[in-house]
Amino acid sequence: MSDKIIKNGRVVTDDRLTVSLAEGEAATDIAVPAGPVLVPLAVWQARRDELLARARSGEVGVWLAAGEDVAALADDLALLQVVGLHFPKFTDGRSYSAATLLRTRHGYQGELRAIGQVLRDQFNYMTRCGFDALQPQAERYTDAQLEAAVASIDDFTEPYQRSVKDPLPLFRRVERAAGHEVQP
Amino acid sequence: MYQYDEHDQRLLDQRVAQFRDQMRRHLAGELSADEFRPLRLQNGLYIQRHAPMFRISVPYGHLASRQLRKLAHLARSYDRGYAHFTTRTNVQFNWPKLEDVPEMLAELASVQMHANQTSGNCIRNITADPFAGVAADEVADPRPFAEILRQWATYNPEFAFLPRKFKIAFNSASEDRVVLRVYDIGLDLVRNAAGELGFRVLVGGGLGRTPILGEEIKPFLPWQHLISYCEAILRVYNRWGRRDNLWKARIKILVKALGPEAFAREVEEEWANSKDGPNTITEAELARVSAHFAPPAYESQPAQDAGFDALLAGNKAFATWVKRNVRTHRQPGYAAVVLSLKKTGTAPGDVTAEQMDLIADLADRFSFGEARMLHEQNVALADVRRADLFELWQAARAAGLATPNIGLLTDIICCPGGDFCSLANARSIPIADAIQRRFDDLDYQHDIGEIDLNISGCMNSCGHHHVGHIGILGVDKNDEEWYQVSIGGTQGNGTTLGKVIGPSFALEEVVGVIEKLLETYVELRHEDERFIDTVQRVGTEPFKARVYADRQPQRKAAHV
Numbered sequence: 183m184s185d186k187i188i189k190n191g192r193v194v195t196d197d198r199l200t201v202s203l204a205e206g207e208a209a210t211d212i213a214v215p216a217g218p219v220l221v222p223l224a225v226w227q228a229r230r231d232e233l234l235a236r237a238r239s240g241e242v243g244v245w246l247a248a249g250e251d252v253a254a255l256a257d258d259l260a261l262l263q264v265v266g267l268h269f270p271k272f273t274d275g276r277s278y279s280a281a282t283l284l285r286t287r288h289g290y291q292g293e294l295r296a297i298g299q300v301l302r303d304q305f306n307y308m309t310r311c312g313f314d315a316l317q318p319q320a321e322r323y324t325d326a327q328l329e330a331a332v333a334s335i336d337d338f339t340e341p342y343q344r345s346v347k348d349p350l351p352l353f354r355r356v357e358r359a360a361g362h363e364v365q366p
Numbered sequence: 367m368y369q370y371d372e373h374d375q376r377l378l379d380q381r382v383a384q385f386r387d388q389m390r391r392h393l394a395g396e397l398s399a400d401e402f403r404p405l406r407l408q409n410g411l412y413i414q415r416h417a418p419m420f421r422i423s424v425p426y427g428h429l430a431s432r433q434l435r436k437l438a439h440l441a442r443s444y445d446r447g448y449a450h451f452t453t454r455t456n457v458q459f460n461w462p463k464l465e466d467v468p469e470m471l472a473e474l475a476s477v478q479m480h481a482n483q484t485s486g487n488c489i490r491n492i493t494a495d496p497f498a499g500v501a502a503d504e505v506a507d508p509r510p511f512a513e514i515l516r517q518w519a520t521y522n523p524e525f526a527f528l529p530r531k532f533k534i535a536f537n538s539a540s541e542d543r544v545v546l547r548v549y550d551i552g553l554d555l556v557r558n559a560a561g562e563l564g565f566r567v568l569v570g571g572g573l574g575r576t577p578i579l580g581e582e583i584k585p586f587l588p589w590q591h592l593i594s595y596c597e598a599i600l601r602v603y604n605r606w607g608r609r610d611n612l613w614k615a616r617i618k619i620l621v622k623a624l625g626p627e628a629f630a631r632e633v634e635e636e637w638a639n640s641k642d643g644p645n646t647i648t649e650a651e652l653a654r655v656s657a658h659f660a661p662p663a664y665e666s667q668p669a670q671d672a673g674f675d676a677l678l679a680g681n682k683a684f685a686t687w688v689k690r691n692v693r694t695h696r697q698p699g700y701a702a703v704v705l706s707l708k709k710t711g712t713a714p715g716d717v718t719a720e721q722m723d724l725i726a727d728l729a730d731r732f733s734f735g736e737a738r739m740l741h742e743q744n745v746a747l748a749d750v751r752r753a754d755l756f757e758l759w760q761a762a763r764a765a766g767l768a769t770p771n772i773g774l775l776t777d778i779i780c781c782p783g784g785d786f787c788s789l790a791n792a793r794s795i796p797i798a799d800a801i802q803r804r805f806d807d808l809d810y811q812h813d814i815g816e817i818d819l820n821i822s823g824c825m826n827s828c829g830h831h832h833v834g835h836i837g838i839l840g841v842d843k844n845d846e847e848w849y850q851v852s853i854g855g856t857q858g859n860g861t862t863l864g865k866v867i868g869p870s871f872a873l874e875e876v877v878g879v880i881e882k883l884l885e886t887y888v889e890l891r892h893e894d895e896r897f898i899d900t901v902q903r904v905g906t907e908p909f910k911a912r913v914y915a916d917r918q919p920q921r922k923a924a925h926v
Contacts, residue, residue: 272401272404272527273404273487273527274527274609275487275524275525275526275527275528275604276604276605276609278523278524278525278526278527278604279524279601279604279605280605282524282601287639301401303388303397303401303405304526306523307521307523307524307526308523310523311523311524327396334384337380337383337384338377338380338381338521339376339380340373340376340377341377341521341523342373342377342517342518342520342521342522343517343518343521343522343523344644344645345523345524349644350644351518351593351644351645352373352517353647353648353650353651353654354644354648356373358371358373358651358654359371359654360653360654360657
């Protein structure tokens with residue numbers, strides 16, 4: 183099974199660890215391992231000063247749970263290089279709105295990574311909402327399946343809507359022919 | 367009606383290809399039942415009691431004749447020769463094979479049809495006034511706006527996994543014909559004092575287990591902001607709607623919890639960020655889409671038609687049909703015709719392949735090649751010359767589509783219920799059938815007059831029982847089918863939710879209960895009073911008293 187992720191449309195090896203707070207663990211004293219990590223918002227908020235240099239270098243990123251308001255990170259987005267948004271279930275769509283807000287309202291430019299239950303059949307919608315890194319759970323896909331899944335990012339080539347990926351809706355993006363009746 | 371350009375067609379073709387691959391991976395074991403589930407639902411595919419159910423979208427109810435013929439073809443080739451027309455202007459097939467659905471989607475795409483987002487927790491098919499463009503009381507044509515919003519909602523990447531399903535409807539006339547207040551978003555097309563076009567926006571309506579009527583959150587939204595404002599509503603809902611409890615996940619619960627005013631403030635705050643941005647609808651886009659809905663080439667017709675008047679005077683059956691099933695039209699000499707799918711002995715809304723072909727032929731001969739679905743599960747031909755009505759009536763009657771019962775007792779709204787649907791607690795079709803058979807006599811029906819009788823097989827309320835003058839709801843008690851009866855519900859401008867009259871009934875009791883309700887009405891009614899008027903005047907008590915008069919107390923207690 184793959185420990186790879188999709189980044190900017192390509193399958194790459196990735197060793198960033200996602201740190202989670204288990205029940206009973208406190209944000210203030212949980213161990214943050216060396217090397218590239220994503221830490222929960224609570225850890226970041228509790229230990230910002232301690233982690234600041236590692237965040238600036240891109241080693242430490244922050245991930246938000248699906249219910250957490252992206253506004254909590256607004257002041258740190260200029261220094262963060264990696265932000266993760268979690269999908270507790272692939273049917274929980276909150277992180278699509280969170281991604282859209284991070285990219286548009288808050289102008290976040292760094293890596294935006296989908297974590298949690300990330301499935302290939304949502305890659306198109308995720309990338310359109312501004313995710314540029316897609317991290318399926320390690321056991322879900324083989325390398326070959328992940329390679330095959332890259333194509334699904336382009337399932338819809340010219341969508342109707344405005345999104346992070348397409349800043350203009352179709353009616354402002356292309357010239358559409360005027361309506362006319364076509365007889366059957 | 368709207369005709370696809372290459373962009374619409376390419377998107378739809380890409381969707382078909384995407385689902386074909388998903389089905390292939392599912393059948394190959396690469397996509398588990400759980401992972402496949404929302405994908406198939408958003409392509410209209412349910413797994414039902416006996417077989418898969420496939421729900422096709424008919425945006426704002428408009429069907430071209432070639433689309434009807436395609437549906438007839440699908441019914442014959444992939445199903446058992448018939449389809450079911452629903453209260454949300456969708457078409458359902460009850461017996462397709464799972465693995466055939468990608469091919470059915472490809473066939474539909476060849477006539478610009480699809481099953482996009484007809485299920486799942488996403489933005490569903492958008493409905494509008496079935497008499498758009500022909501109704502005399504219309505403010506403006508809602509169809510261009512419904513189509514623009516359809517495009518925004520279709521494969522929208524941000525709102526595919528909402529807390530729960532999301533339904534939008536447009537009303538565009540002084541008389542509400544879409545039950546606007548039971549929608550997640552109700553868009554009421556209005557003009558402001560300056561004569562500008564916009565929408566009164568209602569939010570948070572819905573039937574189901576907790577029926578709530580939508581509340582106004584914006585008295586006037588200029589049409590240019592339709593997309594950006596709806597997006598703001600959806601974003602607030604997607605972020606903050608409840609996801610912990612399926613039964614509390616609709617937007618109505620969020621609106622109720624916050625209160626409409628506070629919810630409106632949240633939306634305004636969100637909207638302030640995107641108002642006047644790229645989602646602002648341009649004049650050019652509105653003009654482009656509106657051109658698809660230009661009036662057909664009406665012929666000038668005489669103000670009086672002696673031949674037609676003679677037919678009316680000389681043929682009672684025709685005159686009765688004209689009175690019940692034909693509506694006035696904006697264009698002199700034209701009429702809108704409602705074909706009844708409520709013939710006794712047929713499940714309400716069911717239509718055979720032969721009937722669909724015939725409706726297509728009638729549409730081509732008499733109504734510019736178009737038909738429209740009504741939420742009451744009938745079909746309208748909206749642009750018929752008065753001079754053609756007699757010929758149309760004869761053809762429709764021969765096919766069992768001219769029952770003169772529109773708005774009457776046997777014009778029942780009814781979901782497929784426990785005979786087909788795996789969600790249902792009880793069967794609904796046998797109830798409809800028993801009522802239709804008991805009250806088949808047309809003179810009796812005309813004497814009873816206008817009455818809405820709606821039946822749902824479960825709390826999901828597909829049969830809109832809450833807004834029926836008489837509503838019947840199937841409930842499950844210890845694995846037995848029981849039926850709760852309510853009265854006093856109404857659709858239209860004064861939409862009200864009916865009140866349950868008391869303990870529920872066994873299947874074989876229901877017809878007797880309806881009979882007692884009608885007897886009570888006949889005894890108490892004033893002249894020119896409909897059933898609902900009498901209920902509103904005297905209240906539910908006299909009806910309850912009659913229905914429960916001879917029921918044993920302990921039996922009541924047992925089935926409360």
